Amino acid sequence: MDIDAALFDVFGTMTDWRSGVSGELASVGERAGLHADWPSVTDDWRRKYVPTLGAVVSGEAPWRSLDELHRVMLDEVLDERGLDAIGDADRERLVSVWHRLRPWPDAPSGLEALHRSPVITAALSNGGVGLLARLTKQAGLRFDCILSAELARTYKPDRRVYLRAAELLGIEPERLVMVACHPDDLEGAAGAGFRTAYIPRPLEWGPEAAPVPAPPGADLVADDVVQLARALAG
Numbered sequence: 001m002d003i004d005a006a007l008f009d010v011f012g013t014m015t016d017w018r019s020g021v022s023g024e025l026a027s028v029g030e031r032a033g034l035h036a037d038w039p040s041v042t043d044d045w046r047r048k049y050v051p052t053l054g055a056v057v058s059g060e061a062p063w064r065s066l067d068e069l070h071r072v073m074l075d076e077v078l079d080e081r082g083l084d085a086i087g088d089a090d091r092e093r094l095v096s097v098w099h100r101l102r103p104w105p106d107a108p109s110g111l112e113a114l115h116r117s118p119v120i121t122a123a124l125s126n127g128g129v130g131l132l133a134r135l136t137k138q139a140g141l142r143f144d145c146i147l148s149a150e151l152a153r154t155y156k157p158d159r160r161v162y163l164r165a166a167e168l169l170g171i172e173p174e175r176l177v178m179v180a181c182h183p184d185d186l187e188g189a190a191g192a193g194f195r196t197a198y199i200p201r202p203l204e205w206g207p208e209a210a211p212v213p214a215p216p217g218a219d220l221v222a223d224d225v226v227q228l229a230r231a232l233a234g
Contacts, residue, residue: 001220003195004171005120006232007147009156009180010127012204014141014225015101018042024097028090034083039206041081048073050184053126053155063153065128070095099131103139104201110225111142117233122147124165124178126155145169157188166192179228183215195219197228 011017022042029036052069055061064072074094078084086094114121122145123132129148136143149155152164166173173193180186181201190196197220202211214221222228 001177001195001197001232003119003177003232004175005122005169006114006177006179006197006228007122007124007162007165007189007194008143009178009182009185010123010125010132010135010141011098011101012201013179013181013199014107014123015103015135015139016203017046017098017101018204018206020101021045021094021097024094028086028094029083032085032087032090034085036081036083041077041083043205044081045070045073045077048076057155057158065150066098066126067095067128067131070098098127099134100138101135103141104224106224106226108140108142110227110229113226113229114232115142115144117229119232120144120169120171122165122169124156124161125149157184157191159188159192162189162192162194166194177219177232179225181212183212186215186218190217197222197232199224199228 008014022039025041026038029038052073056063074091078086111121121143123136123143124147125132126149128150129146132146132148147165149161152161154160166176177195177197178186178189179197179199181199181204186196186198196218198214198218199222220231222231
């Protein structure tokens with residue numbers, strides 16, 4: 001694939017959010033003397049992501065940072081689950097766990113391989129710039145550049161996010177590839193003129209989750225970031 005830069009989704013594609021978040025929920029719940037199916041609570045929290053961000057994209061809700069929206073979603077889930085004994089300090093800690101996620105094992109080495117090639121790498125996530133700076137540093141994800149939907153004051157898969165990234169990089173959309181495990185992210189990028197690469201993450205939603213088929217329009221499908229690096233570096 002002849003491209004100048006690869007832009008990567010972060011939550012799910014490069015990092016394992018489910019294990020990190022459910023582990024932190026279990027720790028907070030234990031301190032509060034609460035018992036719950038914490039992976040299931042984590043899944044409920046994450047399922048609010050698409051409709052909550054979608055309301056911002058549609059204009060139904062005002063733009064707010066992902067940290068602020070994560071707190072709103074968390075409060076809703078804890079109320080629905082009868083877990084309102086978790087206090088404000090612990091809720092803030094739970095929101096901040098999204099800044100401290102572990103990478104998938106192949107992600108750091110795949111990025112390092114791309115770093116040695118002419119291909120520019122960038123994060124392009126719905127997380128804010130500060131969140132992404134902290135997350136990628138502690139996770140050992142060596143991007144050349146950090147870009148965020150925050151810079152377009154909307155959220156993926158709004159095409160304005162991808163076009164803003166192309167503008168900031170000074171690269172035409174057709175010379176960019178969006179890398180993600182989420183078909184809707186790739187569809188949004190393709191709608192903005194990007195090339196697309198799909199990496200399956202079968203454990204994103206846990207070992208019992210149904211597999212997500214590769215989107216039929218993807219320009220490239222790779223097993224992991226290492227294989228993607230081989231394909232892009234040529």
